[in-house]
Amino acid sequence: MHHFAYRRGVSHASVLHAEEVDLCALADTVGTPFYCYSTATLERHYRVFAEAFAAAPDTLVCYSIKANSNLGVLTTLAALGAGMDVVSEGELRRALAVNVAPDRIAFSGVGKTKEEMAFALDEGIFAFNVESEPELRALSEVAASKGLEARIALRVNPDVDAKTHHKIATGKAENKFGVPFDQAPSLYRQAVTLPGIMPAGVHMHIGSQITDLSPFRNAFALLSELVGTLRGGGITIDFVNLGGGLGIPYRPDEAAPPLPTEYAALVKEAVGDLGVRLLFEPGRMIAGNAGILVSRVLYVKPNQTKTFTIVDAGMNDLIRPTLYEAHHQILPLVEPTPETPTRITDVVGPVCETGDYLALQRPLPELHAGDLIAVMTAGAYGAVQASQYNSRLLVPEVLVSGDRYCVTRPRPSYDDMLAAERLPEWI
Structure with a gap:
C-alpha cells in the first residue's frame, strides 16, 4: 500500500x-x-514490519540505509525507533546524524576498511557482520590496538537460491558475500582466540526482492542448525541477524508478495526456540x-x-x-x-x-x-x-x-x- x-x-x-x-x-x-x-507510506511500512514481531521478546529492526539514504527518510524512520544497517562509514555517519543510537547500528559489507572499522569501534556500534577470515583478522588488529572489543556475527553463506534476480542474490556459493556454511564453525573457533573480538551472533542475508518464503525457510533451518553446533562447542550466541530481502509488488497485476505477518510466522517456526535477540535489515520493503x-x-x-x-x-x-x-x-x-x-x-x-x-x-x-x-x-x-x-x-x-x-x-x-x-x- x-x-x-x-x-x-x-x-x-x-x-x-x-x-x-x-x-x-x-x-x-x-x-x-x-x-x-x-512520510505516511514510510511510517506505515515500518510499523507493519515491526508490529509483525511485536510478540518477540527482543527484536531490533535495522533499516537498510543502502535502499534510500535520504536524511529526511532516515529521520522519519529513526523517530519510529528504527535501528540502522550500514555498509560504509558514510552510511554510519548518516545514521548518527539523525540520532540513531550507536548500539542500534549493525555494520555489514564485504570491504570494510580499517579506517571504517576504527570509526565504528570508537562510536560503539552494536555489531559488525564479518564476511571473511581476512576481515576478521583486520578487525581484531584494529580493535586490539584501541583496547576495545568488537561484537561480531559472521555472515554465513548458506548456498540457498533466493529465486530472485541474479544481480541481487547474495546467498549462493558463487556470490561474494559471507563465509561458506561448512567453514563457519572453524572460523568461529578462530574468532574466540583473537584479541578484541567477541563472537556473539550469526548473520544470514540471502538476497533482495524475494517473493517466495521457501528460500528463507531453507536458510533459517541452516542458521538454526549452526547456532546449535556453535553452542555445543561452547560458543555463546545471543543474537541472530536474519537480514532483509522481503519483496514488494512492482506490477499492479502480479501476485502479492508474502505479508510481514507470514514472514514473522516463519521466523518464529524456524528460530523462535533459540532464545536469541532477533535482528532484521529491511530496506526495499519499507522504502x-x-x-x-x-x-x-x-x-x-x-x-x-x-x-x-x-x-x-x-x-x-x-x-x-x-x-x-x-x-x-x-x-x-x-x-x-x-x-x-x-x-x-x-x-x-x-x-x-x-x-x-x-x-x-x-x-x-x-x-x-x-x-x-x-x-x-x-x-x-x-x-x-x-x-x-x-x-x-x-x-x-x-x-x-x-x-x-x-x-x-x-x-x-x-x-x-x-x-x-x-x-x-x-x-
Whole structure:
C-alpha cells in the first residue's frame, strides 16, 4: 500500500497526489525530474514490519540505509525507533546524524576498511557482520590496538537460491558475500582466540526482492542448525541477524508478495526456540513503494518500427530498468479519461546510451510533449544510485507529509557541479 492517488487538483483535473500534495503543482515549483517520498507510506511500512514481531521478546529492526539514504527518510524512520544497517562509514555517519543510537547500528559489507572499522569501534556500534577470515583478522588488529572489543556475527553463506534476480542474490556459493556454511564453525573457533573480538551472533542475508518464503525457510533451518553446533562447542550466541530481502509488488497485476505477518510466522517456526535477540535489515520493503520519480515528456518520436516517448529523467536518475531489467509502473500525473487512446511506446531518457530507458514496449495512455509522468515504486535503489553521467545534475529529493513538502536534497546548480572539481596547478 502507498499514499499516491488521483484526486481533484488545483487545476480541477484529477491529478496524482502524494498524500495531499498535488504533484503537478509540485513539479511546477521544484522542476523535473525529481524524487518524491511519502512520510505516511514510510511510517506505515515500518510499523507493519515491526508490529509483525511485536510478540518477540527482543527484536531490533535495522533499516537498510543502502535502499534510500535520504536524511529526511532516515529521520522519519529513526523517530519510529528504527535501528540502522550500514555498509560504509558514510552510511554510519548518516545514521548518527539523525540520532540513531550507536548500539542500534549493525555494520555489514564485504570491504570494510580499517579506517571504517576504527570509526565504528570508537562510536560503539552494536555489531559488525564479518564476511571473511581476512576481515576478521583486520578487525581484531584494529580493535586490539584501541583496547576495545568488537561484537561480531559472521555472515554465513548458506548456498540457498533466493529465486530472485541474479544481480541481487547474495546467498549462493558463487556470490561474494559471507563465509561458506561448512567453514563457519572453524572460523568461529578462530574468532574466540583473537584479541578484541567477541563472537556473539550469526548473520544470514540471502538476497533482495524475494517473493517466495521457501528460500528463507531453507536458510533459517541452516542458521538454526549452526547456532546449535556453535553452542555445543561452547560458543555463546545471543543474537541472530536474519537480514532483509522481503519483496514488494512492482506490477499492479502480479501476485502479492508474502505479508510481514507470514514472514514473522516463519521466523518464529524456524528460530523462535533459540532464545536469541532477533535482528532484521529491511530496506526495499519499507522504502520501495514510498517513493516515485516524476518526469516530464520532452518529445514523442515515432519511427518505422516503434514510438519513443523521450522524457527528462534518464538512467543516471533511475538505473534499475537498465541494470536489473526492472519493471516500474508508469502513470500520467493527470488521470486519463476513458476516451484516452493507448499507445505502445518505449519510455526513454536523454542520456547518450541505447540502454537509457525507463520502460520498453509499454502500453500507456497517449502522451504528448509537456505531459508529466510518475515512475512508481522508485523509493528504493533509485536516488541512491543516481549519478552525474553526461554531466547531468543530480536529481532532487522531496519529502511529503500531509499537505506539506520539503526539498530535502536540492538540485545542485551547474556552478555547484563545476566547483566540485579542481584543475591541476600546471594548467
